[in-house]
Amino acid sequence: MHPADTTAPRKTLIAGATGQIGSSVGQYLSEQGNWHPVGLSRRAIANAPYPMIAVDLNDPSDCQAKLGGLHDITHLVYAARFNHWGGELESVDTNLAMLTNLLDALESAAHNLQHVHLVHGTKYYGHTVSKRPTPYREDDPCGNPGSFYLPQQQLVQARQAGRDWSWSLSRPHAFCNNRTDEPRNLILIVAIYASLLKEMGLPLVYPGTAHSYAAKTQFSWLPTLSRSIAWMMSQPQCANQAYNIVNGDPKSWAELWPVIADYFGMALGPPDASAFAGFVADKSPLWHAITTKYNLRATDLSSIAQWPYGDYVLSVQWDVVSDMDKALRDGFAERVDSEKMWTDGFDYFRAQRIIP
Numbered sequence: 001m002h003p004a005d006t007t008a009p010r011k012t013l014i015a016g017a018t019g020q021i022g023s024s025v026g027q028y029l030s031e032q033g034n035w036h037p038v039g040l041s042r043r044a045i046a047n048a049p050y051p052m053i054a055v056d057l058n059d060p061s062d063c064q065a066k067l068g069g070l071h072d073i074t075h076l077v078y079a080a081r082f083n084h085w086g087g088e089l090e091s092v093d094t095n096l097a098m099l100t101n102l103l104d105a106l107e108s109a110a111h112n113l114q115h116v117h118l119v120h121g122t123k124y125y126g127h128t129v130s131k132r133p134t135p136y137r138e139d140d141p142c143g144n145p146g147s148f149y150l151p152q153q154q155l156v157q158a159r160q161a162g163r164d165w166s167w168s169l170s171r172p173h174a175f176c177n178n179r180t181d182e183p184r185n186l187i188l189i190v191a192i193y194a195s196l197l198k199e200m201g202l203p204l205v206y207p208g209t210a211h212s213y214a215a216k217t218q219f220s221w222l223p224t225l226s227r228s229i230a231w232m233m234s235q236p237q238c239a240n241q242a243y244n245i246v247n248g249d250p251k252s253w254a255e256l257w258p259v260i261a262d263y264f265g266m267a268l269g270p271p272d273a274s275a276f277a278g279f280v281a282d283k284s285p286l287w288h289a290i291t292t293k294y295n296l297r298a299t300d301l302s303s304i305a306q307w308p309y310g311d312y313v314l315s316v317q318w319d320v321v322s323d324m325d326k327a328l329r330d331g332f333a334e335r336v337d338s339e340k341m342w343t344d345g346f347d348y349f350r351a352q353r354i355i356p
C-alpha cells in the first residue's frame, strides 16, 4: 500500500505513549480521524483518548504476549526511551533491546505494516559532545557514538531492507509544550525561576556561563513535531529519510533573556554561571509563601520542574542549530516563533495558576 494513500484504514501503534512526544502525537493523531492510535508503555494513561496496552519493552516474552496479536497495525511511532532524567548518556543496550523486542513482536504479527517512525534528536550530531559546524544537516555523520540513536537507526534500516514498509525519523531539539504535568519543561523551569527572583527583588540573572548565553540554541514545539510525524508517515518522498524538526528560528539566550525579563517586569541580570538546581535548593519555603500569597495551585518546588534538566540544557557552550531546508524542500513548511512560544507558555502557566 502506498504511504500517500490517506484514505486506507490505518492503525498506529505509539510506543512511549505516556512520554512527552508520545502523548502529544497520540493526542494529535486521535484528533485526525484516520490514524486510529493505540498507545503502548508500561503505565497506562488515565482517560487516554485511545486504547492503551501496558507492556514492558525490555521483556521479549511480554512483547510477544501483548503485541503478537496486533495484526492490523499499519504504522509505528517509536517514541519510547528507557528511564532517564534528561541529561545523562542513556543505555544503548537497553534502548536497542526495547526496539528490537517491539519489532520482533510486531513484524511477525502486523502483515500490513507500512511505516516505522523513530523520534530521535539533535544528540545524533553530538551537540553535547563537542562544538561542531552548524547548521547540522541530516546527512552529517553521527557525532555521538555513545548515543542509542545510530544503533536504532541502523537496526531499522537493516530490518526494512527487502520489506514492504518504509521508515522515517525526526531529529527535534529541547521539547516545549504547554503542560503542567511535565517537569522536563524549559519554559516552566524559567517561569518558576523568574518568579522566585522577582519575589526576592533580584534581577533576572542568567544561571549559566557567558559562552552559553551567547551561543545559539533551538527548540521543538511539540504540536509542530506531532504534525511533522504525521506528514513523514504519509508522504512518499519521506520514505527512508531523516528530518530535523525544530522551530526554525535559532536564538541565543542573550536574545531570549531580555524578552523573559520584560515579560516578568524584571531588570536584566548578567550571566553568573550559577545553576537552576543550586538556586532552588533552599527555596521551597519561599515557593510555598509565593503560592499562598498569590493564591496559586499548591506545587512542590523540587518536583514540579526538573531543575538539573534546565542546567543540562544551559550547559552547552556552543551553537546548536539544525538546518530545516530538507523538511521545507520536501513539503513541511511549518515554523514556530520561539519568542512567542515562550511568552504564550508563560501566559499558559499563569492561567493554570502555576506562577503569579
Ligand SMILES: NC(=O)c1ccc[n+]([C@@H]2O[C@H](COP(=O)([O-])OP(=O)(O)OC[C@H]3O[C@@H](n4cnc5c(N)ncnc54)[C@H](OP(=O)(O)O)[C@@H]3O)[C@@H](O)[C@H]2O)c1
Pocket: 015, 016, 017, 018, 019, 020, 021, 022, 040, 041, 042, 043, 044, 055, 056, 057, 058, 079, 080, 081, 082, 083, 098, 119, 120, 121, 122, 172, 173, 174, 175, 184
Ligand atoms: N524530551 C526532549 O526534550 C527531547 C528532545 C529531543 C529529542 N528527544 C527524543 O525523543 C524521544 C522521546 O523522548 P521523550 O522525552 O518524549 O520521552 P519520555 O518523556 O522520557 O517518555 C519515554 C516513554 O517511553 C516509555 N518507556 C520507557 N521504558 C519503557 C519500557 N521498558 N517499556 C515500555 N515503555 C517504556 C515510557 O513509558 P512508561 O514509563 O510508562 O513505561 C514513556 O512513555 C527520545 O528518543 C528522546 O531522546 C527528546
